[in-house]
Amino acid sequence: MNIKEELRGCSKEVEGNLFTLGEEGYWSNLNRDEGKKLVGLLQRMTTKEAISKYHPDLFDVIFSAKRPAGLEMLGLSGDEACVDCGCMWGALTIPLAKRCRHVLGIDQTMDSLKFLNKRAAEEGLDNIDLLCGDIRKVGIFKNRFDVAIVNGVLEWIPEEGSIELKSYFGKFSQKRYAADPGRQQMEFLKKVHQNLKAGGKLYLAIENRFDAKMFLGINDPHANMPLVSVLPRALASCVSFMMLGRPYVNWLYSFNGIRSLLKRSGFSAVELYMSFPDYRFPERIIPYTGSLKDIPEDLIYLKSGNANNKKPFIKKAARKIYNGCQWLTYKFLNIRRAAPSIIAIGYK
Amino acid sequence: MIELIRNCSHGSEISTYLAAGGAGEKRIFKTASTPCGIENLNREIEGWGWYQEAIGSSAGHPLCRIAAQGKGYLKIEIKFIEGRKADYRCGLEKNVDIIRKAVSHYCETWPRSSSAGFPLHGDLSIDNIIVNAGKVTIIDWEHFSRDGAPWAYDALHLLFETLWFGMRRRGGRITPQEVDIIAENIDRLNADNRSDPGLTKFPLRFTRGFIDGNAERWGNQISVFPCKFPVCDFTAAEISEIDGKVSEALKRI
Numbered sequence: 134m135n136i137k138e139e140l141r142g143c144s145k146e147v148e149g150n151l152f153t154l155g156e157e158g159y160w161s162n163l164n165r166d167e168g169k170k171l172v173g174l175l176q177r178m179t180t181k182e183a184i185s186k187y188h189p190d191l192f193d194v195i196f197s198a199k200r201p202a203g204l205e206m207l208g209l210s211g212d213e214a215c216v217d218c219g220c221m222w223g224a225l226t227i228p229l230a231k232r233c234r235h236v237l238g239i240d241q242t243m244d245s246l247k248f249l250n251k252r253a254a255e256e257g258l259d260n261i262d263l264l265c266g267d268i269r270k271v272g273i274f275k276n277r278f279d280v281a282i283v284n285g286v287l288e289w290i291p292e293e294g295s296i297e298l299k300s301y302f303g304k305f306s307q308k309r310y311a312a313d314p315g316r317q318q319m320e321f322l323k324k325v326h327q328n329l330k331a332g333g334k335l336y337l338a339i340e341n342r343f344d345a346k347m348f349l350g351i352n353d354p355h356a357n358m359p360l361v362s363v364l365p366r367a368l369a370s371c372v373s374f375m376m377l378g379r380p381y382v383n384w385l386y387s388f389n390g391i392r393s394l395l396k397r398s399g400f401s402a403v404e405l406y407m408s409f410p411d412y413r414f415p416e417r418i419i420p421y422t423g424s425l426k427d428i429p430e431d432l433i434y435l436k437s438g439n440a441n442n443k444k445p446f447i448k449k450a451a452r453k454i455y456n457g458c459q460w461l462t463y464k465f466l467n468i469r470r471a472a473p474s475i476i477a478i479g480y481k
Numbered sequence: 482m483i484e485l486i487r488n489c490s491h492g493s494e495i496s497t498y499l500a501a502g503g504a505g506e507k508r509i510f511k512t513a514s515t516p517c518g519i520e521n522l523n524r525e526i527e528g529w530g531w532y533q534e535a536i537g538s539s540a541g542h543p544l545c546r547i548a549a550q551g552k553g554y555l556k557i558e559i560k561f562i563e564g565r566k567a568d569y570r571c572g573l574e575k576n577v578d579i580i581r582k583a584v585s586h587y588c589e590t591w592p593r594s595s596s597a598g599f600p601l602h603g604d605l606s607i608d609n610i611i612v613n614a615g616k617v618t619i620i621d622w623e624h625f626s627r628d629g630a631p632w633a634y635d636a637l638h639l640l641f642e643t644l645w646f647g648m649r650r651r652g653g654r655i656t657p658q659e660v661d662i663i664a665e666n667i668d669r670l671n672a673d674n675r676s677d678p679g680l681t682k683f684p685l686r687f688t689r690g691f692i693d694g695n696a697e698r699w700g701n702q703i704s705v706f707p708c709k710f711p712v713c714d715f716t717a718a719e720i721s722e723i724d725g726k727v728s729e730a731l732k733r734i
Contacts, residue, residue, distance in 0.1 A: 197489075198489050198494040198495075198496075198513070198514070198515050198518060199488050199489045199496075201496075201514060202485050202488045202489075202496040203485070205483060205485070205496065205498055205510070205512060205556075206483060208483075209549075211549060211551055227514075228514045228554075231514045231551050231552060231553040231554035232514070232549075232551055232554050233551075256553060257552070257553075258552070258553070404482075414488075415485060415488055416485075416487075416488050416490075417484075417485055417486065417488075418484060418485035419484050419485075420482040420483075420484060422482075423482075423484065
């Protein structure tokens with residue numbers, strides 16, 4: 134049975150390549166009304182035109198040629214069947230479909246999938262199917278895929294409510310979340326593992342819990358609070374309770390932590406890579422055993438901005454201290470475990 | 482293991498990787514999954530093919546080949562060239578030897594007569610030259626064309642881009658030594674006096690004019706990344722001053 138027949142058997146066909154499990158959720162950088170409006174615009178303009186005109190800040194997030202650079206770490210042969218878990222607008226789904234035989238994109242947000250479906254048609258790609266459903270519950274494709282993509286998704290797994298990212302950050306927001314984030318993340322990875330064939334590969338990308346800049350007080354990108362990723366989980370939850378009225382659930386991992394989590398989820402071997410300046414727009418991806426001494430300074434330093442812009446002395450001093458610490462951490466001491474982002478390749 | 486060493490730099494849509502095998506052998510891979518990136522990789526394959534033939538490489542297999550191809554995706558493999566790169570930021574004076582070698586290499590490699598114009602590398606800079614035991618190898622052929630360029634364009638671009646980095650380090654001044662280095666190399670490029678008169682009378686304006694008049698050869702890279710060619714950053718006053726001084730120096734040779 135091919136994947137399309139399997140999808141017809143377990144879900145409802147919405148249009149052409151788009152199916153639904155009937156449990157639509159919402160996770161998007163756009164608010165719901167913006168998402169609906171964007172899909173409406175696609176009847177009279179291309180996806181690139183619509184994003185350029187109405188959401189230019191998202192153009193690179195969706196279309197940048199930099200985004201799929203990490204996929205080469207998978208050593209694809211071109212004959213793989215892949216699943217992209219949490220595919221959103223297809224930043225990796227589209228480039229992946231150009232590199233392999235078939236891609237199934239799964240996401241809980243129907244509007245994102247409609248956008249991606251249009252994008253695939255514009256690119257002339259007929260090897261993409263899309264499924265709207267909760268990726269935490271999708272364990273139905275046992276031993277089906279050669280490759281699974283989990284790109285910037287694992288840290289959001291403990292969130293159980295709808296997320297409109299623009300209004301996500303805020304004190305005492307009413308949000309649903311898992312009581313045990315670590316367990317929830319592992320259960321999800323076990324399902325991903327089940328869906329892979331023997332010898333199948335997982336591509337997982339996530340921020341490093343011990344990224345050097347987290348120690349320097351830069352806000353955690355998911356909880357929007359300083360230091361929570363580096364603190365012990367219980368202490369981080371106390372801080373989060375004080376600031377947001379809820380525990381810290383968007384757990385990140387260290388290099389050793391992600392290796393351990395993947396092993397406990399069933400993966401037999403794990404390859405680790407360091408990604409600079411992050412995993413979304415990587416400029417350098419280096420094996421975890423490699424050296425950081427040649428890392429370009431512009432990938433680790435804070436930019437000075439406009440030279441004519443007169444900044445207060447304190448800000449200039451803070452930037453110099455920050456850059457000095459980054460130089461010391463990476464270029465002088467070669468502390469790999471403080472790299473900004475992790476790309477892990479897990480083998481079933 | 483594979484390592485990403487460059488990703489869509491300077492407005493390109495190409496990712497570059499270094500792969501190291503167990504026996505220590507190294508290979509370079511470049512990939513693209515956009516129309517612009519794929520076009521540049523096809524040019525790179527053609528450029529390496531032309532260059533390998535022009536230098537009479539004794540390698541038994543192509544220096545560059547297609548490693549994988551899909552609908553809207555191209556991956557090429559390039560032979561890893563052992564050697565070192567000089568620091569382009571040091572300017573002409575500290576790179577004088579490599580500049581001389583590169584200009585000699587250009588004169589030996591490029592055909593000296595062509596009715597349809599000369600082959601174009603399109604981005605010849607210190608950063609795209611590898612030196613090993615005194616031997617120069619030119620890399621990165623993403624902007625290659627078999628014809629259409631004037632004689633010496635690539636060599637002039639190399640001279641003036643390197644000059645630009647030196648001048649910017651010193652606050653915009655050109656030194657007499659730099660003028661002499663440029664003049665000496667232009668004189669070698671014009672050895673048989675058959676070149677375009679612009680080469681000796683106003684070489685920087687001649688170089689800049691070719692870029693301005695042929696921007697489409699670089700796809701959308703110049704519009705996406707205006708700093709792609711530092712040569713285009715020279716002011717009109719600087720161009721006039723540099724051309725004047727170089728032209729005078731050429732008369733003295």
